[in-house]
Amino acid sequence: xxxxxxxxxxxxxxxxxxxxxxxxxxxxxxxxxxxxxxxxxxxxxxxxxxxxxxxxxxxxxxxxxxxxxxxxxxxxxxxxxxxxxxxxxxxxxxxxxxxxxxxxxxxxxxxxxxxxxxxxxxxxxxxxxxxxxxxxxxxxxxxxxxxxxxxxxxxxxxxxxxxxxxxxxxxxxxxxxxxxxxxxxxxxxxxxxxxxxxxxxxxxxxxxxxxxxxxxxxxxxxxxxxxxxxxxxxxxxxxxxxxxxxxxxxxxxxxxxxxxxxxxxxxxxxxxxxxxxxxxxxxxxxxxxxxxxxxxxxxxxxxxxxxxxxxxxxxxxxxxxxxxxxxxxxxxxxxxxxxxxxxxxxxxxxxxxxxxxxxxxxxxxxxxxxxxxxxxxxxxxxxxxxxxxxxxxxxxxxxxxxxxxx
Amino acid sequence: xxxxxxxxxxxxxxxxxxxxxxxxxxxxxxxxxxxxxxxxxxxxxxxxxxxxxxxxxxxxxxxxxxxxxxxxxxxxxxxxxxxxxxxxxxxxxxxxxxxxxxxxxxxxxxxxxxxxxxxxxxxxxxxxxxxxxxxxxxxxxxxx
Numbered sequence: 001x002x003x004x005x006x007x008x009x010x011x012x013x014x015x016x017x018x019x020x021x022x023x024x025x026x027x028x029x030x031x032x033x034x035x036x037x038x039x040x041x042x043x044x045x046x047x048x049x050x051x052x053x054x055x056x057x058x059x060x061x062x063x064x065x066x067x068x069x070x071x072x073x074x075x076x077x078x079x080x081x082x083x084x085x086x087x088x089x090x091x092x093x094x095x096x097x098x099x100x101x102x103x104x105x106x107x108x109x110x111x112x113x114x115x116x117x118x119x120x121x122x123x124x125x126x127x128x129x130x131x132x133x134x135x136x137x138x139x140x141x142x143x144x145x146x147x148x149x150x151x152x153x154x155x156x157x158x159x160x161x162x163x164x165x166x167x168x169x170x171x172x173x174x175x176x177x178x179x180x181x182x183x184x185x186x187x188x189x190x191x192x193x194x195x196x197x198x199x200x201x202x203x204x205x206x207x208x209x210x211x212x213x214x215x216x217x218x219x220x221x222x223x224x225x226x227x228x229x230x231x232x233x234x235x236x237x238x239x240x241x242x243x244x245x246x247x248x249x250x251x252x253x254x255x256x257x258x259x260x261x262x263x264x265x266x267x268x269x270x271x272x273x274x275x276x277x278x279x280x281x282x283x284x285x286x287x288x289x290x291x292x293x294x295x296x297x298x299x300x301x302x303x304x305x306x307x308x309x310x311x312x313x314x315x316x317x318x319x320x321x322x323x324x325x326x327x328x329x330x331x332x333x334x335x336x337x338x339x340x341x342x343x344x345x346x347x348x349x350x351x352x353x354x355x356x357x358x359x360x361x362x363x364x365x366x367x368x369x370x371x372x373x374x375x376x377x378x379x380x381x382x383x384x385x386x387x388x389x390x391x392x393x394x395x396x397x398x399x400x401x402x403x404x405x406x
Numbered sequence: 407x408x409x410x411x412x413x414x415x416x417x418x419x420x421x422x423x424x425x426x427x428x429x430x431x432x433x434x435x436x437x438x439x440x441x442x443x444x445x446x447x448x449x450x451x452x453x454x455x456x457x458x459x460x461x462x463x464x465x466x467x468x469x470x471x472x473x474x475x476x477x478x479x480x481x482x483x484x485x486x487x488x489x490x491x492x493x494x495x496x497x498x499x500x501x502x503x504x505x506x507x508x509x510x511x512x513x514x515x516x517x518x519x520x521x522x523x524x525x526x527x528x529x530x531x532x533x534x535x536x537x538x539x540x541x542x543x544x545x546x547x548x549x550x
Contacts, residue, residue, distance in 0.1 A: 343481060345483065349430070350482075353425075361458045
């Protein structure tokens, strides 16, 4: 069923606001998405009716809240088709999830002389935690390059993997190029050499249908706020057999079984990795956001966003002097570009005054920019509440900017 | 003209603009007339680095006054710096140090003061005042 964006927009209160006297055109969805009424209401209601710390209390509110929290975990499990809820760990976001693995997996499995493989198109969040690990352990980071179209050179993977490789950490979808990487194929190749794989799913979960069992990935990280849920909540999926072998990441309440000054034993999964009071309100709201996405239909979202991407690519490509970066056949709905030699900041500042929100700058991917010899891009990223009219307005304003700077 | 007189002049110029596009077009024009730094002087030392645009500001001390030069890879940013230079350049260090830059708010440019604009106006102003303070220390220490 084709999505009716005009109807969908009614669920997102912020989309009817104006910016500098113009209707807001929000094209910064890859940075964070707007929140539907049902998510906002969930948070509001929880604080009004159900707030109590989870897992510890015997009283009514605490039990009610704990139940909702664990129901949200089950909703997440189904959403990415994990086998067990013990494999679903709530974190602060994708960055939190990757740091957890880099620290805990790294502590257990990485030592001097070992190697970790990432790619040239990673977000800083999937670079820096591994660099920190390499510095701590005396390990080395190796990089899978991409070609000028923004496609990973997986033909080079075999030459990068060797007996020292301890983990491959790779983004499912590039936040700048939009490229959907063939992660299933890469995972199969890595597994044939007994190497586990972490997938950064921050940009994939909002636009696709993720099945961690089908992918057979060992870890999968994503953020709530990019998928219509609040900020400050995210997920780490990990295979139980690996999570069991990994030491706790942080110590504190809720992650313990017994504590004495001589020896502490840890809680079972997933609580072993959820120290302290988790952001349970937003975890429950993430559940509500996922239910909203499910009700809209993942396939409907994929189809509609693909149409938006095709239309935007056609419109923007037709602008003389506009260059798109990221031309893979399989992309999610986002376009990074530059207008002639006009600085990305100039383009972004003028679009802002027209009510159009785009992202400019390094997009947290400096090595990727270095590949193209650029200091920044302009990125328009779409969600299923965006319309074809909004793309027309964007294109029209880009033409105007070209005239202004000529 | 004093720093305040120049500011009043700029506010007057901006009062003619009815919307932001006019202001930006004006800033783009101003950017083209910025007294540029020599390419060879664009060193790390005078670079204000941010994630959005790069800005270079340099200064010299001539007959008791500070003369600024600058450059940026973004044109609107260049226009904004050219306003700052018009206000601050060719004045004595003490004047620069004590200047109340009220034109920024009156022209609406304070929107560019947001701390997320990492090398926005705040960083530029700070750098310009630092140059003034440093030159005062070198050349006028006997006066202090």
